[in-house]
Amino acid sequence: MRRVALLVALAVLLVGGIGGARAQEADETAIRTLVSEWYAEHRKGEDGRPYRFHAPGAIDASPGYTHVDTGARSLGPRIYHSLAADALEFRHEITRLDRDARFARVHVRERGYFYAAAVQRTYERMGSAVFVLEKQDDGRWLVLAHESNSVGFPPSLATDPMPDLRDLYYATEGRDRDPEADARNVMR
Secondary structure: OHHHHHHHHHHHHHHHHHHHHHHHHHHHHHHHHHHHHHHHHHHOHHHOOHHHHEEEEEEEOOOOEEEOOOOOOOOOOEEEOOHHHHOOEEEEEEEEEEEOOOEEEEEEEEEEEEEEOOOOEEEEEEEEEEEEEEEOOOOOEEEEEEEEEEEOOOHHHOOOOOOOOHHHHHHOOOOOOOHHHHHHHHOO
């Protein structure tokens, strides 16, 4: 009889542990999705709405953009500070994720790739971001605090090989430039 009770208790613990592991996995997936969607909204530039992911009373220590103070009563033009919004190509990776039942802290490495027409090369800038997330009563994770910084990085973290962004650059930001003339000027 004792043996049966012990086996039943063990089975209940095991099933509860599996359910708890599934809940943890679901939370981690939701957190990773939130961070990806945050960056996707920043990539949209003027059309992006990353603030829809903010929890009530959220703090953004490094907003993705500011408006130039022109002295006028209306807002001046937007100036983007977000690496995700500025870069021709952007990637991010979560380097650390700590969480409990209510809060999570996420460290992210950001990589932005740009094209320098004057030397006909792609170059890379790196940043880091920290998100503090709060789980809402409805089960959603929202950003409670966010801060991003630019960082230097050792050669061992540099992207090798660099993506070739020449075609993308001349199709978007450099569409008013002559690619052949830029290439000839590199030789001078």
